[in-house]
Amino acid sequence: MQLPLPSPGLGAMWSLLPLLLFLSSSLLAATTVAYDLWYTECASNTNYTRGGAFQANLDALLSSLPAAAAASSGFADNFTGAAPDQAYGLAQCRGDVNASTCLACLDGAARHMAATCPGQKDAMLIYDECLLRHSNASFLGAADASVRFCAWNPQNATQPEEFRTRLGALMGNLTARAAFASPRMFAAGKAAVSPFANVYGMAQCTRDLADDDCNRCLDGVVAFIPNCCDGKQGGRVIARSCSIRFEVYSFYDALGAQEAMSPAAAPVPGGGPTNGSGHSVDGNTGSSSHTVRTALLVAIPVAVALLLLVAVFLFLCRRNRQLHKHVQVASSVHEDEEDMRSSESLLYDLSTLRAATDNFSEENKLGEGGFGPVYKGTLQDGQDIAVKRLSATSQQG
Numbered sequence: 225m226q227l228p229l230p231s232p233g234l235g236a237m238w239s240l241l242p243l244l245l246f247l248s249s250s251l252l253a254a255t256t257v258a259y260d261l262w263y264t265e266c267a268s269n270t271n272y273t274r275g276g277a278f279q280a281n282l283d284a285l286l287s288s289l290p291a292a293a294a295a296s297s298g299f300a301d302n303f304t305g306a307a308p309d310q311a312y313g314l315a316q317c318r319g320d321v322n323a324s325t326c327l328a329c330l331d332g333a334a335r336h337m338a339a340t341c342p343g344q345k346d347a348m349l350i351y352d353e354c355l356l357r358h359s360n361a362s363f364l365g366a367a368d369a370s371v372r373f374c375a376w377n378p379q380n381a382t383q384p385e386e387f388r389t390r391l392g393a394l395m396g397n398l399t400a401r402a403a404f405a406s407p408r409m410f411a412a413g414k415a416a417v418s419p420f421a422n423v424y425g426m427a428q429c430t431r432d433l434a435d436d437d438c439n440r441c442l443d444g445v446v447a448f449i450p451n452c453c454d455g456k457q458g459g460r461v462i463a464r465s466c467s468i469r470f471e472v473y474s475f476y477d478a479l480g481a482q483e484a485m486s487p488a489a490a491p492v493p494g495g496g497p498t499n500g501s502g503h504s505v506d507g508n509t510g511s512s513s514h515t516v517r518t519a520l521l522v523a524i525p526v527a528v529a530l531l532l533l534v535a536v537f538l539f540l541c542r543r544n545r546q547l548h549k550h551v552q553v554a555s556s557v558h559e560d561e562e563d564m565r566s567s568e569s570l571l572y573d574l575s576t577l578r579a580a581t582d583n584f585s586e587e588n589k590l591g592e593g594g595f596g597p598v599y600k601g602t603l604q605d606g607q608d609i610a611v612k613r614l615s616a617t618s619q620q621g
Contacts, residue, residue, distance in 0.1 A: 259328075259329045259332060259333075259351045259352060259353055259354070260351055260352040260353075261336070261349060261350075261351050262350050262351060262352060262373060262375070262460075262462065263348070263349070263350040263372055263373040263462055264340060264341075264348075264349055264350075265346075265347060265348040265349075265372065266340065266341035266344045266346075266347050267344055267345070267346035267347065268344065270344055270345035270346045270359075270360060271343050271344065271345070272343060272344075272345050272360070274343060276309070277305065277309040278305070278309040278311060278345065278360065280305075281304040281305030281309055281310065281311040282304075282311040282313075282345075282358060284304050284311075285302060285303070285304045285311045285312075285313045285358065286313065286334040286337065286338075286356075286358065287334070288302070289302065289313050289314075289315040289330065289334070289356070290315060290326075290327055290330035290331045290333075290334055291327065292315070293315040293316065293317060293326060293327075293330055294317070294323045294324075294326045294327035294330065295323070297407075297408060297484075298316060298317035298318070298319065298321065298323075298326050298408065299315070299316045299317070299408070299430075299431045300314070300315050300316075301313065301314040301315075301364050301432050303362070303364075308360075309360075310360065310362075311345075311358060311359075311360065312358065312359050312360070312361065312362050312363060312364060313356075313357065313358040313359075314355075314356075314357045314358075314363075314364065314430060314432060315330050315333075315354070315355070315356050315357075316354065316355050316430055316431065317329060317330065317353060317354040318352070318353050318354065318410070318426075318428065318476075319406075319408045319409075319410025319411075319412070319428055319480070319481065319484035319485075320410070320412060320476045320477040320478075320480030320481040320483075320484055321353050321354075321477070321480060322480065325353060326353070326354060329351055329353040329354035330354050330356060332351075333349050333351060333354060333355075333356040334356060336349060337349055337356060337358075345358075345359060345360035346358070346359040346360065346361070347359075348464065350373070350462055350467075355430075357464070364432045365432050365433065365434070366465075367433050367434075367437035367438070367440065367441050367465045367466075368441075368463060368464035368465045369440060369441040369444040369445065369463050369465060369466065370463055370464070371444075371445060371448050371461055371462070371463055372462055372463055372464060373461075373462040374448065374451075374452035374453065374459065374460065374461045374462065375452075375453075375459065375460050376452055376453030376456045376458065376459040376460075377453070377456050377457040377458030377459065377471070377472075378456070379456065379457040379458075380455055380456060380457065381417075381455055381456060381457050381472070382417075382418075382421070383417060383418060384455045386417055386418070387417050387423065387455070388454075388455070390415045390416070390417050390423055391415075391423050391425070391449075391470060393415065394413065394414070394415040394423060394425045394470070395425050395427065395446045395449070395468060395470065396446070396612050397411075397413070397612060398411040398412070398413060398425050398426065398427040398442075398468075399411075399427050399439060399442040399443060399446060399468075399593070399612065400439070400598050400610045400611065400612040401427075401485065401610055402427040402428060402429060402438065402442060403429065403435050403436070403438040403439035403442060403591075403598075403610075404435050404439065404590050404591070404598060404600070404610040405485075405600075405608065405609065405610040406484065406485045407484075407486075407487060408428075408431065408484045408485075409428060409429040409430070409431050409433070409438050410426075410427070410428045410481070410484045410485065411426070411427050411428075411481075411485055412424070412425065412426040412427075412476045412481040412484075412485075413425060413481075414474070417472075421472065422472070423470055423471075423472055424470065424471050424472070424473065424474050424475060424476070425468070425469070425470040426468065426469045426470070426475075426476055426481075427442050427446075427466070427467075427468045428466065428467055428468075429441055429442065429465060429466040430464075430465050430466070433465055433466075435590075435591070436591050437465070438465075438466060439591060439593045439598070440593060441463060441465045441466035442466050442468065442593075443593040444463065444466075445461040445462075445463050445466055445467065445468050446461075446468055448461045449461065449468075449470075457471065457472045458470060458471035458472060576603070577601065577611050579604075580601030580602055580603050580604075580609060580611070581599040581600070581601035581611055582601075584597075584599050584611075584613055585599075588600050588601060590610065593612070596612060596613050597612075597613050598610055598611065598612045598613075599611045599613065
């Protein structure tokens with residue numbers, strides 16, 4: 225007796241089962257995104273007792289800060305508990321990243337911190353997209369410009385002298401804008417080195433700082449560039465309270481950066497703990513929201529994977545024929561005009577700057593850093609700007 229052979233469509237379905245399982249597992253894995261960790265600091269001389277009051281306060285703080293920062297344009301600082309077991313914390317995302325990326329980065333940082341610095345009262349993790357810091361002593365509002373980390377691109381810049389000049393001017397302008405003219409203390413832009421090459425830069429301070437403290441911190445890390453990455457195509461310098469980066473390619477989101485530098489980017493009241501909030505955190509509320517968020521991150525991709533499997537099964541049964549796999553890959557690269565506008569706005573001729581600042585009058589002077597005095601000004605179209613006038617005696621930049 226001869227057994228009937230399975231239909232071609234059913235056989236194709238079974239042959240695709242491993243692929244379908246792989247796709248579903250890939251969807252699950254996509255919920256865990258790896259972010260680049262650039263700096264880790266664990267103070268080994270500040271241990272706390274496991275299961276004690278400080279750990280309870282710290283757990284409540286770390287469970288609440290990521291969501292609070294994501295809901296408040298990428299920044300939150302806070303403290304929990306009472307002395308001597310108070311826990312202070314700060315969470316901040318890079319100015320150009322969106323809320324979902326901010327939340328994912330800070331959530332991962334909180335989990336990684338518990339594993340990387342177990343039992344430490346004072347710790348800090350700095351990623352490409354976010355930073356998270358906690359301590360048993362208040363550090364909020366205190367500028368720390370000591371360089372903790374630097375890195376560089378091994379490739380040398382072409383036209384090194386012109387590159388240094390353009391980079392110095394760009395980072396000086398970004399420093400002034402981040403400190404005095406950006407609600408998120410973040411600035412990004414580019415400058416032309418040649419008709420066919422640009423240098424891109426970014427500067428950011430933690431938003432618990434005063435404007436002048438941010439300016440001094442950024443002046444310090446910019447001045448460190450010759451010690452770290454002189455003549456290189458890219459580099460970054462990181463301090464606890466501020467950081468800078470430059471590259472010969474665009475490494476930030478142009479639209480996100482433009483929004484972050486806009487006055488409309490200021491935090492929305494009631495969106496969560498923000499700069500100087502100083503309120504204690506209800507640990508139960510933070511833990512519950514964190515649990516619900518985690519459950520959603522797991523449940524949604526599982527449901528999508530199951531729906532995908534069912535859809536493929538029904539399709540194969542109805543068609544009852546050999547399935548051909550088609551993979552279409554499409555990519556496009558788009559340089560948004562806003563990037564050009566953002567960068568071009570950083571370079572003006574001298575007459576325009578004199579008119580905007582009333583010939584650099586003392587009434588318009590905002591402050592002074594290592595590069596020279598900084599003036600506020602207003603362009604003819606009504607746009608407010610901050611202008612750093614390089615000192616003739618400055619050796620920086």
